Amino acid sequence: MSPPDAPPPLEFPFDTLGGQAAKLRSPEGPFDPAKPWEQTWGVYTLTGRGARTGQLTLRRRVGRRGNVALDLSYLKACTGGSQKVSATLHTRDGALATPLRWSFEACLLDASGKPIAHTTIARTAVAKGTAIVLSGPPAERTLDVPGTFTVNWALFDAVQRLPRERTTTHSFTLIDHFDEVKLGHTLAWRGTVEPAIGTRTLRLHGYDQVGQGVVPWVYWVDGSGRLVCAVAGLEAYLLEASKQA
């Protein structure tokens, strides 16, 4: 039985964070998600006590003509090394941050940080009408993309600028991990919650994403729009650093 002054239990999906929920925080200071910024999230796996397994950094750049680029750096810890993924997405500054083109490179690093032979792969992608053309060795490949689409990591940018109202529902095709087509996705306003984390109470606004090929995602942003937390099944991203560039 809980002591009388214990905070109420966290609601779903914060309760799935277990002990990692204590790391939830909303940084102080003003923040404008439409302007350039850089944010880093710790990546957690949520079995057992949960464990930090990597780090994702996104940097949003805004050009003089309003064109937007997102630079991504994702390092995942491995047994005996790590995987590093780098990417740049050039996006329309629309609701879903749909990219016009992108490039990415992935490679495995050994325990000393050196690339492991034969494990580097790089691709570029260009959206052309209802298709995306992926280029890179050994062959070009075309993805058929019905309707609006976006890339999963671009959603980390998009949700920070979405209105907080029930009418916000977007339908799209998801390009997961830069090259996997997953159909029938919707992103919708979930609501505002005030989870008590220890002695602190946060005020967070949520969006959820459902569709083929993913377990439901929930994105939580703070009052300024910063993406504080994203949870999908046994996987969570918790904001560690955020700065306006």
Place this chain on the structure above:
Amino acid sequence: MASPTRRDVLRTAGLGAGAALTAPLWHARPAAAKPAAARPNFLVVLCDQLGLDAIGAHGCKDVHTPNLDRLVARGTTFLESHSTNPVCSPARSSIVTGCMPVETGVISNNRAIHPSCPNLGQWFRPAGYETLYCGKWHLPGGYQPKIDGFTVLPVGRGQGDLVDTIVSRSCEAYLTNRSREKPFLMVASFMQPHDICYWGNHVGRRIPPKLAFERIRDRLPELPPNHAARPAAPAALDRIAFRKFSQEQWRYYLYIYARMVEMLDADVGRLLHAVEASGQADNTVILFTADHGDGRGRHMHVSKWYPYEEAVKVPMVVSCPGRIAENARDAGHLVSGVDVMPTLCDFAGIQPPRGQGLSLRPLLEGRSAAWRDVVVSEHRFIGRSLRSKRFKYVVYKDDPVEQLFDMKNDPWETKNLYKDAAHASVLAEHRKLLEEFQGRLKVVPPMVDVHAKRLREQRQRQKAARSAKGGRR
């Protein structure tokens, strides 16, 4: 190419002369009969907790699996494919050795393979193959930095997408960049849809009474027809029925499982594209299988460990355009995880190590072959289920209850016939068949459960620390 010597084999196994006492006692050595250029490549795609009928091509209406469906269409799929033991480590030990779990010493999770059983890497590398492993191993540890016989590509920690995208991306890169001097044998071992294993135990406890995502209400799969079926079974099996979910939560569980299968599908798609883009598709045998299935609400079960079809039946799809019959469905042959090793050896022209498996190659090439009449799975240290073409007979460890199901008239296993007088002779016949099968096994002592050992040692240390503290008072 010269046949490898025993010294080569031992070197590959990481065993020098000084390690002779622990050296594998293999019954034969691999001998390459074909020149390297004529031998096919092998891509073994192993996934975790995927039931045979959980993909679109096998009739599941709740998932969208275009890549797995394409793999089925470009090859032969076996619809009577059985895990040797519906839990991770034992089943995996059979897939990579061709031996039953009691022969590998891996009778439950977290055990290493007995040195008398060479794995695929140890067998194929001395025969001139480049052997790579990427993903979950679990013999004994989940992600091993080193595996005898294989070059290991590092994989991330954690579950699901966090590791599977590393596996598919790294294997894709390797298939694209590798030197083509030697044929390859690559094992891409995915985690999904194993995340569902935590849904009942971890997330399930915290799923709120109302549906967490209202928008998916109209997309929730229907419950299976045998959801509430409780055929006569040992009390221990009845106890593990999962009773914490409401009907809606069960359907949500099924929804989540389907999404995890789709996650796997995307990663398999990445590998298929890589093989096809490499220009070696017609010389690469792709074998897709799983260690075991998942309860999926059938008999009110989550997870695995028990002998019902949902846990035991797994996909076995083999493809190689031009060599293997395409768009073919084989429902007439009882196949098993032990068949992987001899099948690959047959295609490579390598003599297989001893084991219980049969080469699927004649079936894949449309030739007739003498085939087994029964297939056996072990379960729960060690009960056994024996499947003939018509019936399934189950015995449990330390429990007198037996089970007999008529799989033709009762494919959902709802009625246990073991006390039915009309089936007494069938029961007796199946008992005899199981006895004969057991007589053919080369049983070894169980290997150490390293996880249990670690826990035991930890408890002993804690106890010692408590005693020391008490002594100081």
